[in-house]
Amino acid sequence: YWTPTGKSYPASSFSKPKAWAPGQYVLLGNLSNGKRESVSRTLLVGKEGGAWILESWTLDKAGKEALSQMCVDGYDRALSSGDASGLELLWMKMVGDDGKVQKIEGSQLAMYKAFSKTAYESLVTSSTGISDGGAVTVTAGSFAGTGYAKTKAKVMGFTVEAETWMNEAVPINGMVKSSSNKGKSVSELLDFGFDGKPKMQ
Numbered sequence: 001y002w003t004p005t006g007k008s009y010p011a012s013s014f015s016k017p018k019a020w021a022p023g024q025y026v027l028l029g030n031l032s033n034g035k036r037e038s039v040s041r042t043l044l045v046g047k048e049g050g051a052w053i054l055e056s057w058t059l060d061k062a063g064k065e066a067l068s069q070m071c072v073d074g075y076d077r078a079l080s081s082g083d084a085s086g087l088e089l090l091w092m093k094m095v096g097d098d099g100k101v102q103k104i105e106g107s108q109l110a111m112y113k114a115f116s117k118t119a120y121e122s123l124v125t126s127s128t129g130i131s132d133g134g135a136v137t138v139t140a141g142s143f144a145g146t147g148y149a150k151t152k153a154k155v156m157g158f159t160v161e162a163e164t165w166m167n168e169a170v171p172i173n174g175m176v177k178s179s180s181n182k183g184k185s186v187s188e189l190l191d192f193g194f195d196g197k198p199k200m201q
Contacts, residue, residue, distance in 0.1 A: 023195050055198050
């Protein structure tokens with residue numbers, strides 16, 4: 001997953017992500033204090049009514065996999081406005097250790113809404129406050145120019161400040177690299193594409 005692609009992408013004055021479409025995916029590598037902790041893929045599965053179904057797959061350094069899908073309403077409005085406050089989680093599906101898929105909805109969903117709120121809100125990039133981020137090279141390739149933004153997010157009651165570099169070639173939220181906790185936590189783009197297939201059956 002961490003083998004450099006050697007690809008190069010032109011500079012872009014990032015203003016907002018590409019229009020969403022089924023099959024778009026990003027594969028991120030997550031580091032803590034410079035050590036590789038996990039890789040994670042976010043995939044746009046498709047729509048259910050007006051709501052988007054997103055699939056999240058994570059593989060940690062011990063080889064343990066986690067797979068889930070969530071159906072979130074309000075993305076199209078949020079993407080056009082840059083305001084994620086109106087997003088609503090409609091259901092979640094998770095694969096248990098036994099390989100069976102469990103669907104969580106209705107009153108059971110309350111706890112999961114609190115846990116997953118940051119994850120689905122982070123896919124909405126506000127176009128305000130984006131400046132020139134210069135050239136950035138990550139595993140996915142060399143990006144001749146990026147947009148740069150500082151963001152704040154509430155995670156489990158704590159405020160997390162992050163720096164993010166974005167390029168219009170990248171789908172979903174455009175992220176090439178993100179650094180938080182004064183550089184101790186870093187996510188970098190390993191790969192991306194437009195023909196991803198869901199892992200959950």
